[in-house]
Amino acid sequence: MASEHENMLMSMSPSVLHPRDMTEAWTFKKLLDSDAVYVAGGTLLRTQWESGQAAMPKHLIDLSSIPGLKGIEKEEHSLAIGALTPLSECRKDEHIRLHCPMLVDAIRSIAAISVRNVATIGGNIVSRVGDCLPVFIVCQADFEWNTGLSPMTEDASEWTERLQAQLPKASHLLTRIHLPLFKTTEIVPRRFGAFHKVGRREAFTPSLITVALNGGLKADGTVGEIRVAAGGGQTIPHRLFAAEKLMKGQQINRELLAAVHQTIVDGYKPKPDPFATEAYRKKTAANLIVAELWKIAAGPSDEGRERDDP
Amino acid sequence: MIHKILAERRTEMDLECEINGEPISLDVPPTRRLLSILRDDLQLTGTKVSCEIGRCGACMVLVDGQQVNSCLTMAYQCDGKSITTIEGLGSSEVDPIQQCFLEEGGYQCGYCTPGMIISVKALLTHNPEPSAEDIEEAMSGNLCRCTGYGGIIRSVQKAVSLRRNTQ
Ligand SMILES: Cc1cc2nc3c(=O)[nH]c(=O)nc-3n(C[C@H](O)[C@H](O)[C@H](O)COP(=O)(O)OP(=O)(O)OC[C@H]3O[C@@H](n4cnc5c(N)ncnc54)[C@H](O)[C@@H]3O)c2cc1C
Ligand code: FES
Ligand code: FES
Numbered sequence: 001m002a003s004e005h006e007n008m009l010m011s012m013s014p015s016v017l018h019p020r021d022m023t024e025a026w027t028f029k030k031l032l033d034s035d036a037v038y039v040a041g042g043t044l045l046r047t048q049w050e051s052g053q054a055a056m057p058k059h060l061i062d063l064s065s066i067p068g069l070k071g072i073e074k075e076e077h078s079l080a081i082g083a084l085t086p087l088s089e090c091r092k093d094e095h096i097r098l099h100c101p102m103l104v105d106a107i108r109s110i111a112a113i114s115v116r117n118v119a120t121i122g123g124n125i126v127s128r129v130g131d132c133l134p135v136f137i138v139c140q141a142d143f144e145w146n147t148g149l150s151p152m153t154e155d156a157s158e159w160t161e162r163l164q165a166q167l168p169k170a171s172h173l174l175t176r177i178h179l180p181l182f183k184t185t186e187i188v189p190r191r192f193g194a195f196h197k198v199g200r201r202e203a204f205t206p207s208l209i210t211v212a213l214n215g216g217l218k219a220d221g222t223v224g225e226i227r228v229a230a231g232g233g234q235t236i237p238h239r240l241f242a243a244e245k246l247m248k249g250q251q252i253n254r255e256l257l258a259a260v261h262q263t264i265v266d267g268y269k270p271k272p273d274p275f276a277t278e279a280y281r282k283k284t285a286a287n288l289i290v291a292e293l294w295k296i297a298a299g300p301s302d303e304g305r306e307r308d309d310p
Numbered sequence: 311m312i313h314k315i316l317a318e319r320r321t322e323m324d325l326e327c328e329i330n331g332e333p334i335s336l337d338v339p340p341t342r343r344l345l346s347i348l349r350d351d352l353q354l355t356g357t358k359v360s361c362e363i364g365r366c367g368a369c370m371v372l373v374d375g376q377q378v379n380s381c382l383t384m385a386y387q388c389d390g391k392s393i394t395t396i397e398g399l400g401s402s403e404v405d406p407i408q409q410c411f412l413e414e415g416g417y418q419c420g421y422c423t424p425g426m427i428i429s430v431k432a433l434l435t436h437n438p439e440p441s442a443e444d445i446e447e448a449m450s451g452n453l454c455r456c457t458g459y460g461g462i463i464r465s466v467q468k469a470v471s472l473r474r475n476t477q
Contacts, residue, residue, distance in 0.1 A: 112451025
């Protein structure tokens with residue numbers, strides 16, 4: 001039975017709760033269940049409420065009140081990015097610019113500065129269709145969650161694979177993203193990486209297709225390692241395993257690229273909408289990835305940088 | 311016990327912040343949009359309203375010096391913050407950015423102009439020497455149905471050189 005306090009809370013809708021730590025946030029969510037949502041920047045939620053896609057719940061759990069969830073730190077082998085870090089801060093961060101320029105490209109393509117000043121990297125991930133996700137998938141990022149019991153860490157690619165079949169647990173709280181620092185090695189002396197987004201306009205546009213790739217070439221020019229992912233629109237991004245398998249250990253040449261193109265068209269599963277058909281999305285994703293691979297084969301990479309001053 | 315903590319962690323119906331340099335205390339629900347607070351509660355109608363979903367930039371204001379869409383911002387997100395609207399920019403005399411928009415034909419109907427000027431203010435505060443690309447990025451959240459943007463870009467470039475020459 002609901003207590004007097006709870007009745008009072010329910011009658012004053014919507015209320016905003018400011019947990020002091022992650023355990024409190026998780027406990028509030030467990031207790032209030034579907035009557036409450038976690039709010040980070042609130043930019044996506046606000047559009048969902050305004051468009052009628054989702055009803056405003058009785059309670060908002062304000063994650064920005066929890067200390068320690070913001071900021072970017074360089075660790076020995078990775079960058080640790082707090083889930084509540086605004087996209088603008090990630091966009092400007094020296095470490096991210098240096099070690100993962102394709103994440104900067106992805107963030108630059110999201111909304112406009114005014115939205116990015118409030119929108120968080122965690123909100124982008126948990127939305128399941130955020131434009132940053134393909135980058136985290138190909139960079140083998142780990143997502144750290146507070147699940148109420150003990151912290152849980154999951155590879156970005158495994159998380160998105162699981163999402164194809166089931167919704168994420170609403171009480172799980174994303175706390176940190178661990179982004180590995182890739183270094184050239186003797187075995188893989190040349191690294192490459194890129195992100196591309198195609199929308200209906202050049203700037204400030206929702207995505208139709210997003211692609212990301214990350215890998216390295218061996219000294220003999222064969223592909224040492226590679227990860228490729230595609231998403232965009234309402235498609236939950238996913239890895240293109242068959243295309244990756246085809247490329248491993250091979251020289252990038254015309255024949256290989258033709259086969260990779262066909263494999264992507266066959267393997268990428270986009271969600272169509274009234275603006276773009278499934279066939280268009282498949283072909284565009286394949287074109288973007290193959291064009292990038294062609295550039296990689298042709299000469300030294302700028303790691304997928306499009307246009308950005310250091 | 312947990313219900314006591316829940317009640318303690320709830321925002322009360324008041325907002326304490328600074329608007330255009332004035333400390334202000336308002337009795338508003340914590341999820342009320344800043345846009346409604348400014349226009350409907352405080353009659354600061356220089357901040358315009360159009361799409362109401364963060365896409366046009368007409369409602370742009372500065373929160374602690376950063377441009378944000380007031381239609382996406384809730385009252386509790388402004389608590390303890392300093393908010394600047396277009397009324398706060400040219401309160402004593404015309405702001406140099408406003409002057410540049412006047413001189414370079416940076417507006418026609420003028421509806422997008424307050425939002426545009428707020429975005430330029432944020433840009434020049436954080437990046438006094440923006441490249442053409444920086445200007446494009448900073449202004450990409452502000453839509454204009456009239457000018458074709460030529461006059462707006464000229465106004466921003468003039469504001470950049472004016473600032474350079476007066477410092
Ligand atoms: C005008 C406009 C343009 C946009 N353009 C783009 C675009 O081009 N590309 C793009 O990817 N997105 C876009 N978005 C969507 C959105 O702004 C981003 O996805 C943003 O990063 C969401 O972050 P947020 O902090 O505002 O999330 P919120 O709105 O606060 O939350 C989003 C969801 O994530 C959950 N959540 C948030 N943080 C956590 C956490 N730490 N743990 C668990 N759950 C959490 C919330 O409960 C909610 O379900 C746009 C939005 C607007 C308004
Ligand atoms: S009214 Fe806020 S962005 Fe359009
Ligand atoms: S001047 Fe009319 S909308 Fe910009």
